[in-house]
Amino acid sequence: MAQKPSIPKGTRDFGQQEMAERNYIFDTIRSVFRTYGYSQIETPAMENLSTLMGKYGEEGDKLLYRILNSGDAFAEVDFDKALAPQVCEKGLRYDLTVPFARFVVQHQNEIAFPFKRYQIQPVWRADRPQKGRYREFYQCDVDVIGSKSQINELELVQIVDKVFTLLDVNVIIKINNRKVLTGLAEICGHPDKVVDITVAIDKLDKIGLQAVKEEMMSKGLDEKSVGMLEPVLTLSGSNKEKIATMRSIMAGSETGMRGLDELEELFGFIESAGISSTVEIDLSLARGLNYYTGAIFEVKAADFQIGSICGGGRYDNLTGIFGLPDMSGVGVSFGADRIYDVLKGLDKFPAGLRSSTEILFANMGSDETAYIIPIAAALRGRGIAVEVYPDSCKLKKQFDYADRKAIPFLSICGGDEVAAGKVQLKNLNSGVQETFSKDDLDGIICFLKK
Amino acid sequence: MAQKPSIPKGTRDFGQQEMAERNYIFDTIRSVFRTYGYSQIETPAMENLSTLMGKYGEEGDKLLYRILNSGDAFAEVDFDKALAPQVCEKGLRYDLTVPFARFVVQHQNEIAFPFKRYQIQPVWRADRPQKGRYREFYQCDVDVIGSKSQINELELVQIVDKVFTLLDVNVIIKINNRKVLTGLAEICGHPDKVVDITVAIDKLDKIGLQAVKEEMMSKGLDEKSVGMLEPVLTLSGSNKEKIATMRSIMAGSETGMRGLDELEELFGFIESAGISSTVEIDLSLARGLNYYTGAIFEVKAADFQIGSICGGGRYDNLTGIFGLPDMSGVGVSFGADRIYDVLKGLDKFPAGLRSSTEILFANMGSDETAYIIPIAAALRGRGIAVEVYPDSCKLKKQFDYADRKAIPFLSICGGDEVAAGKVQLKNLNSGVQETFSKDDLDGIICFLKK
Numbered sequence A, B: 001m002a003q004k005p006s007i008p009k010g011t012r013d014f015g016q017q018e019m020a021e022r023n024y025i026f027d028t029i030r031s032v033f034r035t036y037g038y039s040q041i042e043t044p045a046m047e048n049l050s051t052l053m054g055k056y057g058e059e060g061d062k063l064l065y066r067i068l069n070s071g072d073a074f075a076e077v078d079f080d081k082a083l084a085p086q087v088c089e090k091g092l093r094y095d096l097t098v099p100f101a102r103f104v105v106q107h108q109n110e111i112a113f114p115f116k117r118y119q120i121q122p123v124w125r126a127d128r129p130q131k132g133r134y135r136e137f138y139q140c141d142v143d144v145i146g147s148k149s150q151i152n153e154l155e156l157v158q159i160v161d162k163v164f165t166l167l168d169v170n171v172i173i174k175i176n177n178r179k180v181l182t183g184l185a186e187i188c189g190h191p192d193k194v195v196d197i198t199v200a201i202d203k204l205d206k207i208g209l210q211a212v213k214e215e216m217m218s219k220g221l222d223e224k225s226v227g228m229l230e231p232v233l234t235l236s237g238s239n240k241e242k243i244a245t246m247r248s249i250m251a252g253s254e255t256g257m258r259g260l261d262e263l264e265e266l267f268g269f270i271e272s273a274g275i276s277s278t279v280e281i282d283l284s285l286a287r288g289l290n291y292y293t294g295a296i297f298e299v300k301a302a303d304f305q306i307g308s309i310c311g312g313g314r315y316d317n318l319t320g321i322f323g324l325p326d327m328s329g330v331g332v333s334f335g336a337d338r339i340y341d342v343l344k345g346l347d348k349f350p351a352g353l354r355s356s357t358e359i360l361f362a363n364m365g366s367d368e369t370a371y372i373i374p375i376a377a378a379l380r381g382r383g384i385a386v387e388v389y390p391d392s393c394k395l396k397k398q399f400d401y402a403d404r405k406a407i408p409f410l411s412i413c414g415g416d417e418v419a420a421g422k423v424q425l426k427n428l429n430s431g432v433q434e435t436f437s438k439d440d441l442d443g444i445i446c447f448l449k450k
Helices: A016-035 A057-063 A071-075 A097-106 A150-166 A178-187 A191-202 A204-218 A223-233 A239-250 A254-273 A336-345 A366-381 A395-404 A415-420 A441-449 B016-035 B057-063 B071-075 B097-106 B150-166 B178-187 B191-202 B204-218 B223-233 B239-250 B254-273 B336-345 B366-381 B395-404 B415-420 B441-449
Strands: A046-048 A066-068 A088-092 A115-124 A136-145 A171-177 A278-281 A292-301 A310-315 A329-334 A359-361 A386-388 A409-411 A422-427 A433-437 B046-048 B066-068 B088-092 B115-124 B136-145 B171-177 B278-281 B292-301 B310-315 B329-334 B359-361 B386-388 B409-411 B422-427 B433-437
Touching: A016 A115, A016 A136, A016 A150, A016 A336, A046 A097, A097 A115, A097 A136, A136 A150, A136 A336, A150 A171, A150 A254, A150 A292, A150 A310, A150 A329, A150 B366, A171 A178, A171 A254, A178 A191, A178 A223, A178 A239, A178 A254, A178 A292, A191 A204, A191 A223, A204 A223, A223 A239, A239 A254, A239 A278, A254 A278, A254 A292, A254 B366, A292 A329, A359 A366, A359 A395, A366 A386, A366 A415, A366 A441, A366 B150, A366 B254, A415 A422, A422 A441, A433 A441, B016 B115, B016 B136, B016 B150, B016 B336, B046 B097, B097 B115, B097 B136, B136 B150, B136 B336, B150 B171, B150 B254, B150 B292, B150 B310, B150 B329, B171 B178, B171 B254, B178 B191, B178 B223, B178 B239, B178 B254, B178 B292, B191 B204, B191 B223, B204 B223, B223 B239, B239 B254, B239 B278, B254 B278, B254 B292, B292 B329, B359 B366, B359 B395, B366 B386, B366 B415, B366 B441, B415 B422, B422 B441, B433 B441
Parallel strands: A171 A278, A359 A386, A359 A409, B171 B278, B359 B386, B359 B409
Antiparallel strands: A046 A088, A066 A088, A066 B066, A115 A136, A136 A329, A171 A292, A292 A310, A310 A329, A409 A422, A422 A433, B046 B088, B066 B088, B115 B136, B136 B329, B171 B292, B292 B310, B310 B329, B409 B422, B422 B433
16 A cells, blocks of 8 residues: 655645745845855754753753664664663754854864854754744854954844845844843842843833832842842833943943943944844843853844744853863854744745746647757756746646746747747736747847846 | 764765855756756655655665654653664655655645656765765755656756756766667567666676677577677667667567657757757666666766766656656756766866955954944945954954955055045955045945956
């Protein structure tokens, strides 16, 4: 009996249409990365388990896909003994960050630092599949490592701004700084409560000032501390004004002041660069508090309800675990699947993406086909995407094919056209029809491009 | 202790330079596929083991990478019981053909047939790594399924011709036909000896006519049969003449005559299409004799010693195992790694591939950087790839960076330039230096493009 074809849960096939749309997103992002001098790298889908294990927390270790040692090794395993190293020594890429760190350390002598790289590859997680969450999905990361300058943060903001301008999506770029959060925790005497404070700030819109204050107190902050934070909780005005307000209470924290210096420098750069998206300070951004050490970024679509579509930040010791300490880096990751949903939802994919084929020559028999072949070849030589319907069958079937593939032009060359050395062309959208000499490529192309 | 970073044997990292070179190959191939109306698809890296098992022979089953069921399932497995289905139900893609067949059957109602698809994705094999053989490598397949017309074979020949013309590599395209081989075996009364006969023909250049005849006899053919094959063994002349010679002895085999009809039709098409590569009939092509049913293709570089760099053929029942019988298809696969080696060996990669960055602005301090930021942004807006060195450090270090990344232009804007509103530019290859007004983007770009 034939097998019923299926794919593993949480994975996807991408057909013609989706590939065209996904390539449009990736090509747009890539074109922007290029103008900033980022180089593409690719790493293997399989990494040594020793590279992956322990890098994503206990939960992450569970979500890693492990690959069985190949055939022979597997056959000889004594399954009563400890399994793991004997059975598995490789796992599938879980994200692009750990492989990037491994790459930087392994190739440190070939790399020019600061190293600006981007990477667009699939990753795998043994997560429970659900709407919008897959077991295989692409990540699209851009990072620069080996430089502490805020110029790098600026460039990432510029890249985000440019990508979404090109994709015609209005976004809000939110920026926080881990050092400022540390500073807030320090000035109220609770340097250990960074996360609690940030999480409480995040609830301000939902539960209001009084409830946030209460939540902070319930986490162990005293009234005086919470009072000190009040100007931050009610932070308003321009980004400059927000920084000034924070400065007024931050004097007690050296780290906090450095964070404000960073924010101030970055916003100065942003102003001189001329960004078209809204960029705003948002102290409630709690992304990656465990590993980000400076800037924290999050990007939201202004006109579409969905979570963050891009995010990242600065980290100070990504490569330490592989033996290369003190490498500061900063990067962001574009969420391809969510960006896809935003473009679908806002109907922002360009119209031309659906079909790559511009003209279909119908198949009217073997003599007519022999006549068409050199014409088709000449048009392809001029960059036109041409199909010759391979089989001589009913025209209805050939029309259907053009329709299903959304091919905009059809040419039917029968005996008369062959005898006269002509090419007949029809615009399937407008119905307009015209006949050209078979050597009049310019005329034909002009008609196709109208 | 820090882990020493490494990757699994047989896998590779691709850095900036290799990615640029590999993308050049893939982009070239893709651009040709596009003009023939082939659509890109992608399938998951993981397929159900039931999809993969038994499709690549016993050896293939051993070379499949199996993925352990995820974390929790693994923990509860009773390893004394039968292992396979409990521990593993997914495996890594082994080639692109089986996933393509699975895709066609699974999505048959969404697909417009004949279905022309291409697919460029990595595959994995638990093979012994050696020079030129990897455990992870890209395949680049183009197929059309659902049409028996020789127009499809023609298009694949045109595609191969165009790809290697664009890559500036002279190739010889060799064509065989399984039905002709069947015919040869039939006319000498040994329809079961197709492989033996083909393998013997393949040795003609090496061991000579007499030895080939002897080999055939040692495989059980009698002298009369071998005598009947002699005109084929000494086949010469143009492709047309070769076909005529074969026709003269093939009358006894209906299948053989059909094969010759196919070859004749295909070569007629090829002649009218105008192919610049050498295309020749080669009866010794023994590729895929187990599954190809019509045309067999193999492509060799004319000026570089390496195995076949592209190959394929027609198959008649690819999708049968998944429940969709009678779908004839034909396709070829480009060997990306070998093509890479050919281009390296013949020094055919374009000069401009090495660096994507066109100009580096040196970092002379924060005031100068603030001055540069909008200029860099404006140049990027015009499509120029620009880097601003992020850190204010010794010029020597910044020069080294430009050198290592092979950035052709450097701009050093110090206090004088800032005060005068100028941009100084240096061509690092020629040493030529020029100064422009900071608003003279046209002048700057013209200098960069010279």
